[in-house]
Amino acid sequence: MSDRELGRVAALWRYPVKSMAAEALDEVEVSWHGFSGDRRWAFVRDGLERSGFPWLTIRERAEMWRYRPSFADPSSPDRSAAVVRTPDGRDLDVIDPELARELGPGVRVIKQDRGVFDVSPLSLTTTQSVAAIGELVGESLGPERFRPNVLIEAAGAAPFTEDEWVGSELQIGSARIRVDLRDERCVIANVDPSTTERNAAVLKAIARERDACLGVYASTVRPGKVAVGDAVLR
Numbered sequence: 001m002s003d004r005e006l007g008r009v010a011a012l013w014r015y016p017v018k019s020m021a022a023e024a025l026d027e028v029e030v031s032w033h034g035f036s037g038d039r040r041w042a043f044v045r046d047g048l049e050r051s052g053f054p055w056l057t058i059r060e061r062a063e064m065w066r067y068r069p070s071f072a073d074p075s076s077p078d079r080s081a082a083v084v085r086t087p088d089g090r091d092l093d094v095i096d097p098e099l100a101r102e103l104g105p106g107v108r109v110i111k112q113d114r115g116v117f118d119v120s121p122l123s124l125t126t127t128q129s130v131a132a133i134g135e136l137v138g139e140s141l142g143p144e145r146f147r148p149n150v151l152i153e154a155a156g157a158a159p160f161t162e163d164e165w166v167g168s169e170l171q172i173g174s175a176r177i178r179v180d181l182r183d184e185r186c187v188i189a190n191v192d193p194s195t196t197e198r199n200a201a202v203l204k205a206i207a208r209e210r211d212a213c214l215g216v217y218a219s220t221v222r223p224g225k226v227a228v229g230d231a232v233l234r
Contacts, residue, residue: 006165006232007154009172010127011143016069016082017094018042018116019057021193022144023070027227030175032220033114034121035149037077041069041094042116046106055116056107058188062196063087064103069094078113123183124150124162125215132159133214136205144193145202146185148215152232162216171233174224182213189214 013022018039029036048054058064066087073080082094092099100107115121125148134141143151150172154161165179185206190198206214 004234005155006161006170006234007126007152008232009150009226009228009230010153011151012226012228013144013147013149013151014038014077015147016041016071016077017067017084018055019064019188020084021065021068022147023068025228027173027225029223030122030173030177030220030226031078031223034117034220037071037080038121038149039115039117040078040113041082041109041111043100043103043107043109045104046108056103058191059186061103062191062198065191065193065196119183120180120217120219122150122177122218122220123148123215124152124179124218125183126152126154126159126162128154128157128159129162129214133202133205133210136209137199137201139199141202142193145191146189146214150226160210163213165234166216168234169221170218173226173230175220175226176222176224177218178221179216179218181217182211183215183217184213 012025012028014025014035014037015022016037043056044054045056068085069082071077071080071082083091084094084099085091095109100109125146130141130143169176169178187203190200190202206212
């Protein structure tokens with residue numbers, strides 16, 4: 001692998017509970033199953049346990065963006081209790097039945113030590129790509145809307161350069177990852193994480209201009225630590 005610098009890590013996000021708010025990080029351990037602690041918990045909808053997609057997500061309840069999970073021991077998230085701050089300011093253990101009842105009738109929580117991922121354990125996008133979609137829509141869009149693990153400030157000004165990384169291995173910090181495929185977007189991209197308002201123009205723009213894809217999925221080749229400011233090398 002060469003030492004060509006593709007950009008720098010601008011932000012890192014972990015999602016302790018699938019489809020709830022992100023937890024911003026300065027650095028993180030990247031394991032074989034993505035970021036340590038990422039998407040280890042998820043809520044399942046009643047009656048859909050055996051379906052292909054039983055999860056309760058932002059597409060069904062946009063206000064899930066207002067639930068903010070974290071770990072009681074951030075230094076050991078895979079072995080730590082997860083706590084969720086509710087929109088009204090209460091801190092509830094993720095397994096507290098009150099939290100499940102609040103999210104909907106029959107909803108229950110599960111834990112998956114390998115994480116609950118739709119496709120791959122890592123997702124990446126660039127600041128330039130997010131800005132380009134915002135220009136198409138006619139408003140400034142925050143990168144959190146697209147729920148990446150790694151936000152990269154690419155070395156050049158052009159957007160969507162991450163598409164060119166598919167099939168490549170990248171070195172970030174002491175971790176090494178493989179970029180596997182483009183990230184096909186769903187209606188969650190329409191939901192503003194700050195207001196939970198929906199704007200259908202966002203997904204329409206991505207579908208029209210980018211074949212519904214924005215960012216890329218990746219998997220771990222060698223575990224290691226990644227930090228904000230690290231170079232992204234190919």
